[in-house]
Amino acid sequence: MQNVWEVWTAALSEQECDDIVERASRYDEADATIGFADTQRSDSSYRTSTIRWVDAYREKDIVARLMEFAASSNRTNFGIDIVAPFELQFTEYRGSSAGHYDWHQDVWLESPRPFARKLSLVVQLSRPDAYEGGAFEFFGLQNPGPAFAPRGSLLIFPSFLQHRVLPVTKGLRRSLVTWVEGPNWR
Numbered sequence: 448m449q450n451v452w453e454v455w456t457a458a459l460s461e462q463e464c465d466d467i468v469e470r471a472s473r474y475d476e477a478d479a480t481i482g483f484a485d486t487q488r489s490d491s492s493y494r495t496s497t498i499r500w501v502d503a504y505r506e507k508d509i510v511a512r513l514m515e516f517a518a519s520s521n522r523t524n525f526g527i528d529i530v531a532p533f534e535l536q537f538t539e540y541r542g543s544s545a546g547h548y549d550w551h552q553d554v555w556l557e558s559p560r561p562f563a564r565k566l567s568l569v570v571q572l573s574r575p576d577a578y579e580g581g582a583f584e585f586f587g588l589q590n591p592g593p594a595f596a597p598r599g600s601l602l603i604f605p606s607f608l609q610h611r612v613l614p615v616t617k618g619l620r621r622s623l624v625t626w627v628e629g630p631n632w633r
Contacts, residue, residue, distance in 0.1 A: 452604035459599035471537035501535035532625035553606040564606040564626035578618030
């Protein structure tokens with residue numbers, strides 16, 4: 448592995464970001480939860496945000512665009528067995544509710560499924576001046592910092608890395624998150 452994570456600064460254009468926000472608004476909004484399947488629950492001390500599950504099959508062009516970066520980054524940095532993302536999550540962290548997501552991993556270790564989340568991708572859809580706080584951090588690693596601040600920036604990292612989003616103290620932070628899946632880890 449060359450890099451533990453990679454940032455593509457301003458990978459998506461303003462128009463692409465506007466298009467994702469507009470298209471995500473067509474899907475139902477829900478309060479974000481933590482956990483998987485039967486253990487899924489709400490816990491506002493751990494995670495406060497709203498999400499919209501964007502249909503990856505209907506929005507194939509978004510998936511294809513993100514896979515351009517995932518495939519390139521995987522070839523250069525990770526070299527793991529991946530297929531494609533099957534879920535797209537549009538997330539909003541609001542300053543009015545101190546939106547945040549505490550330390551977590553994007554993998555489901557006890558999953559009975561024959562596939563696993565391998566790479567996590569986060570697209571920054573808000574301009575840096577649209578909110579305060581809301582920094583993305585890795586546990587025990589150098590953080591992406593200002594390189595991941597511009598609108599349209601894309602962060603790619605192995606889904607097993609612990610990470611968090613600090614509380615948004617003012618404004619609105621929007622992101623699109625997806626997980627590129629592949630056969631279970633061996």
